[in-house]
Amino acid sequence: MQNINRYNSASEYYKKIFHKRVQKISIDAGFTCPNRDGTKGRGGCTYCNNNTFKPFYCSPEKSITQQLTEGISFFSKKYNAMEYLAYFQAYSNTYGNTEKIIKKYEEALSVEKVIGLVIATRPDCVDEQLLDYLADLSKTKFVLIEFGVESTKNKTLEIINRKHTFEDSVKALKLTHQKKIMTGIHLIIGLPEETDAEIINHAVEISKLDFTFLKLHQLQIIKNTPMATDYLANPSKYRLFKIDEYIDLVVKFIENLSPKITLERFTSESPEELLIAPKWGRIKNFEIVHKIEKRLSDLDTCQGKFFNA
Template sequence: MGRFRSFGAYMRQRFGATVYKVNVDAGFTCPNRDGTLGVRGCIYCNNDSFRPNSCRPTLSVSNQVATGIAHVEKRYGAHMFLVYFQPYTNTYAPVEQLEALFKEALAEPSVAGLAIGTRPDAIDSEKLDMLEALASKYFILIEYGLQSIYDKSLKFINRGHDYQTFLTALEMTRGRGINIGAHIIAGFPTETKTETLAMAEELSSLPIEFLKIHQLQVVKDTPLAELYMKDPFHVFEYREYLDFLADFIERLSPDIVLQRLFATAPDDILIAPLWGRNRHQILNDIEKNLEARGAYQGKKYKATVTPRSTA
């Protein structure tokens, strides 16, 4: 048993085999980029910081799935896959279009389900009805980008929605058989360390089953990069982040599955922080630090908070 509840271990337990992600780009945009809410997006957002080169919307979803599966099969001998709709807002289209794209991805027999990255202000009951129907047959995980529980931070990053919008999306989604995930970023200059750590307890009180957390990264061609170059603010140093993460994990409910613990933007666009370590080294150091501290997920968690209702 590891010191935190990892996504890979959870999926192996659930499906009896290792499940590999295949990323696809369905060509979506974002309400914070197409003029609905704004045109520059969130101040940190450069999708090239997390989108693989093989993931481009020039190919159909089925072609991207087939290409991704062939690559992962050859490299890892994989036999079961989760299709990840990743770049931008993957519920930002009419429900008929979404259903067609999702079913296209699920048509491959070795695909066990979908992970769908989206915003909490880009969901509605009709789309959730469609996802609920898919969830009766497949593993469906909707990942809501929250980034912070603090409205002051959401305003700073030009997110375009407040925390209440996220809570409302959770209420709409819960109880439908759809797996619910959240994504947060640690290290905004608008928050103290104590405030950021407090998100662990708050999120643990909500109907969230999966969580992604990573450090704030400053990448090229973003408004955040412009701010940083004019007036540099503090970003996590490597050792500092390892200790922060241990503190956070200890405060987090042991029931929540951790999908991501850090980010690694490509070196050619990353401005800060510059840690000089690859994914394997970072994960190894996270585990070593947890062990050295005697830390594990939920060690300081107190299940005394009643899940918040927005009704």
């Protein structure tokens, strides 16, 4: 119960709006992204390997319906009385022909017990026509767009080859907010050359923006990425956190974060076989959440303690 008073947690938020357990089902709907298809670049972001978050049912060779049906069957054995959100997670899920994109969303929504969409994308892949459709849809369904912001520093975004700027993120969030669509953002903690002060300053910068959910995760070096090649050649360029260091930094980050933001995730747990570093053992995300909550409690601190409106 420590989290209720010390930070806004997404699980509490979802409980309040849904009054029941709701599970996201990740799907790969066959999207690509402009940083892979040559529109902006071909190599992708240096850390990116979309295989890190693909459960067994998630594959573009299967239809969206099949992926969702298999995912629902898997989770319904674990928990009763559940409804589901189709999580368009792999690649940039607002990128491409608008009509085709809408068909994919509608296929997902036609699956029984799917009550809404979570759509992950890049901030430079927003199209007004698609946003208008999603604004309309959000009047009757749960709709959340998650933008990969990753850093508020353009120098960092260049180093990781994101091929968009922080200003693109600000613009996308403003436009989506104007359309009254719920949004979340994603940041990576520990990107190359960022100091602790710069990381904490991300909290200050994003607190100026309008969005609902924040996901954080520690930088991970994943096999088969440009970052892995660079890391193996130049490991000293990378500062990878030990768990306790990471927890201390996240606590400082939370203290500087606006109390209006809801925290959805603090860490990422990539499959052992794909992870090069940092190796945190078999610790689970929820155990790290407990450690963060305990640290907040031990320090008698909370989200927004040092936030300056």
